[in-house]
Amino acid sequence: MAKKLLLGLWLSLLACSISVLFWQNEFKYSLPTPIPKNYHDVAMGSKISLGQCCVEDGKPVFIHFFNPDCPCSRFNVPHVSGLIKKYGDKINFKIVVLNKQKSFTIEEIQKKFDAKIPVYFDDGIAEKCGVFSTPQAVLIDPSHNLYYRGNYNKTRYCTNADSNYAQMAIDSLLSKTNSPSFNALALRAYGCSLPKCTK
Template identity: 30%
Template sequence: MKYRAVIPILLIIIGFISAIAILWDQEFKNYVPVGDNSDLAVNSKMDLDFLKEGRPSYLHFFSEECTNARVNINHINRIITKYGSHVNFYIVNSSSIDAVSLRNKYDIPSSVQIVNDATATLTKSLHVKSLPYALIANSEQRLFFGGNYNNQNGLCGSGEIIWSSPAVALKFLINQQQPPIFPSYQLNFVGCGV
């Protein structure tokens, strides 16, 4: 008789632990920093063959295997629409989805160049450690800014992405101003590790 009361309690405890494990796997682990951005040297030359000279470049790092990156790419078009006449946009795709499928699935404008990086070799060579992430280069291809899309509560949504640190830094670059000082949670690498 004593053991009958213990079984429901054990089931509740197991259910609670399972729910926490699922939340960790799906959500919480994406907000734990996987590194800082000290490897990114602002004003260093970004010698990338695909960057077009004469205009600033915005590199958005993406992988379809990353939940945060999939959510984020649905909102990135707001930044592209707002600044597309001033900036060359690139999506560095480190997932197995091909460029045509990626463009069609996420409604990416034809003006955005998709750079396939299935092995993440380019991503790692640029010292990007998590996704989604953005690097912005000035018109001379020098690194101006590197940051994530988090606000203080997590990943920026549709209404907030225009105020994310990459979008704000881009606005400053277009206005020929130095970027403001952002808090570390907007600069460090959080999300899906590369």
């Protein structure tokens, strides 16, 4: 009888541990990121003024909002690197690191993406673009209007080519077609909340 009770307790503890690990490492990141109380929405088409960060040169600007401590941000590094390699001659790519807990160097971030692109540590850029989670993509047209703000993909690992939302926005902007209409999975923020890597 005691063995059955101990076995039952052990299995219950094991099931609870697995559930907690699943929540911490997977499920909580599949839920929408809570909107902060002081959040100020920035509408699509709004003029985005980023000063020295984005000098007007006739090219669109793509900003990758990145937190090295966020699992979701780490999982999409290969996808973002691919976008930089594919579109780097047509678009000005920039990375904004949003992490106040640790300090990183520009070189460390550039090495992660295998790209010598500008890196900023200014959370004011996120506020101006209406970003409150990582990873998030922002695409600004050559006139400095917000063209796209949202997720890279509906999957955390950016493996579903049919939902490469950020890439679809880039293709649409470069082909000068109307801005594509995206569903809630593209535009509702998922991932790690700011300013800390929490949900």
